[in-house]
Amino acid sequence: MSNNNYADIPSAALTGSMRDFRVPGGVDLLERTQGFFRWQDLRRQNGLWPFSRATEDGPKTVCLAQDDRGQKLRGVNFASQDYLSLASHPAIKATAIETIERCGVHSAGSPALVGNTSYSVALERKIAEFVGMEHVVLYPTGWAAGFGVVKGLVRSADHIVMDMLAHSCLQEGAHAATNNIHLFRHLDNDYCRNILEKIRAKDKDNGILVITEGLFSMDSDTPDLAALQDLCHEFKATLVVDVAHDLGCLGKEGRGHIGMQNMLGKIDVVMGSFSKTFASNGGFVACNSRAVQEYLRFYSAPATFSNALSPTQAATVLKAFDIVDSLEGRILRLELLANITSLRRELNEAGLDYYGDPSAIVCVKMGSEGLARLVSRQLSELGLVANLVEFPAVPKNAARIRMQVMANHSEQNIADAVQILKAAKAQAEHELERLGEPNRGREQRAA
Numbered sequence: 001m002s003n004n005n006y007a008d009i010p011s012a013a014l015t016g017s018m019r020d021f022r023v024p025g026g027v028d029l030l031e032r033t034q035g036f037f038r039w040q041d042l043r044r045q046n047g048l049w050p051f052s053r054a055t056e057d058g059p060k061t062v063c064l065a066q067d068d069r070g071q072k073l074r075g076v077n078f079a080s081q082d083y084l085s086l087a088s089h090p091a092i093k094a095t096a097i098e099t100i101e102r103c104g105v106h107s108a109g110s111p112a113l114v115g116n117t118s119y120s121v122a123l124e125r126k127i128a129e130f131v132g133m134e135h136v137v138l139y140p141t142g143w144a145a146g147f148g149v150v151k152g153l154v155r156s157a158d159h160i161v162m163d164m165l166a167h168s169c170l171q172e173g174a175h176a177a178t179n180n181i182h183l184f185r186h187l188d189n190d191y192c193r194n195i196l197e198k199i200r201a202k203d204k205d206n207g208i209l210v211i212t213e214g215l216f217s218m219d220s221d222t223p224d225l226a227a228l229q230d231l232c233h234e235f236k237a238t239l240v241v242d243v244a245h246d247l248g249c250l251g252k253e254g255r256g257h258i259g260m261q262n263m264l265g266k267i268d269v270v271m272g273s274f275s276k277t278f279a280s281n282g283g284f285v286a287c288n289s290r291a292v293q294e295y296l297r298f299y300s301a302p303a304t305f306s307n308a309l310s311p312t313q314a315a316t317v318l319k320a321f322d323i324v325d326s327l328e329g330r331i332l333r334l335e336l337l338a339n340i341t342s343l344r345r346e347l348n349e350a351g352l353d354y355y356g357d358p359s360a361i362v363c364v365k366m367g368s369e370g371l372a373r374l375v376s377r378q379l380s381e382l383g384l385v386a387n388l389v390e391f392p393a394v395p396k397n398a399a400r401i402r403m404q405v406m407a408n409h410s411e412q413n414i415a416d417a418v419q420i421l422k423a424a425k426a427q428a429e430h431e432l433e434r435l436g437e438p439n440r441g442r443e444q445r446a447a
């Protein structure tokens with residue numbers, strides 16, 4: 001326990017959101033950042049800003065971290081996305097070290113020039129084979145892949161139809177590409193059909209990109225991909241599915257929901273990230289046409305004008321795919337699934353509810369932002385590192401603590417985490433009662 005004493009928390013630290021500062025007014029572009037900083041700092045001073053934390057020695061199951069005030073915390077770690085625990089796997093580390101010895105540490109060029117290495121060329125082939133598609137383009141991050149595929153394919157007269165909860169990289173790519181953006185209700189294929197019908201009633205000439213994810217990272221739920229792909233065919237639209245959170249770690253063979261829904265090789269375009277399961281920064285886009293691959297190489301800016309994955313990153317991810325695709329990968333997935341099942345069961349037994357279907361993402365329901373912030377502060381004090389998720393990342397009053405499960409979490413780690421979360425919630429509820437629920441009145445007024 002720390003000696004922090006937060007006797008009187010100003011209600012402004014328990015209310016408001018990042019949304020309030022997204023469009024600051026004023027002529028001075030630098031000065032107008034102050035409003036956000038004042039609110040953020042109020043939260044920080046009251047121990048209610050749990051972001052920008054740093055671990056001392058990487059994403060281990062128990063870690064020493066420090067917050068952005070430099071305060072140390074040690075705890076069981078459910079805040080890292082290293083689902084199969086490959087980031088510290090001995091063979092991955094050995095691969096990284098060997099690659100550094102052979103190639104140095106930098107790609108020193110974009111993929112469009114001479115930034116590729118024999119590792120990245122082999123990685124493209126490996127991913128194509130893994131996802132059952134013909135061609136792959138690599139990107140320096142998953143975010144760049146999401147942004148890049150949308151901006152690379154869509155022009156201003158085209159249309160984008162996307163699940164309203166699609167990731168920031170896809171949303172930003174959409175806004176950079178066209179003003180014709182239509183959001184459909186989360187996972188609602190009928191709603192999507194409605195939009196497609198309306199677009200095609202007026203416009204038979206331009207393209208439509210439909211965008212969704214294999215596994216949504218705040219809700220742990222999944223669309224009917226086969227039905228969505230059929231819809232796209234019917235309306236001459238193209239489907240992109242972001243598989244950042246399920247590829248490699250879900251399903252017997254690790255093909256995520258496209259595998260589990262028997263859609264391997266049948267989705268128009270698959271986009272993914274290496275940073276959750278494959279132990280590195282980086283991302284990819286897979287498609288079945290050489291023309292699309294070559295077009296993206298030269299018209300998708302992050303693949304054209306940004307430096308290529310470093311040799312170490314490419315070699316590391318290649319090794320990670322080999323492990324994911326082996327018996328060892330299958331065993332790691334079983335271990336991960338056993339941990340997910342235990343965590344969900346123990347949360348239930350502790351009276352804690354969570355969102356979605358079994359996956360490495362277990363988002364525990366909290367409710368109001370004020371309560372969730374106080375819970376999050378307690379977690380740091382009691383020894384659990386887990387991420388607070390609040391509006392606008394999720395709807396108002398649906399704040400949550402996101403637990404991300406790793407294959408090498410132990411039963412004890414899980415038991416400790418659940419007990420800490422239960423205690424933190426009870427303490428936070430008590431604290432909020434003492435403070436008089438500052439955000440309750442506010443939300444009611446807003447309603």
Ligand SMILES: Cc1ncc(COP(=O)(O)O)c(C=O)c1O
Binds near residue numbers: 213275
């Ligand atoms: C669904 C989804 N897509 C893309 C990304 C971006 O991937 P990366 O963090 O590897 O750049 C993320 C990461 O948070 C994500 O959750």
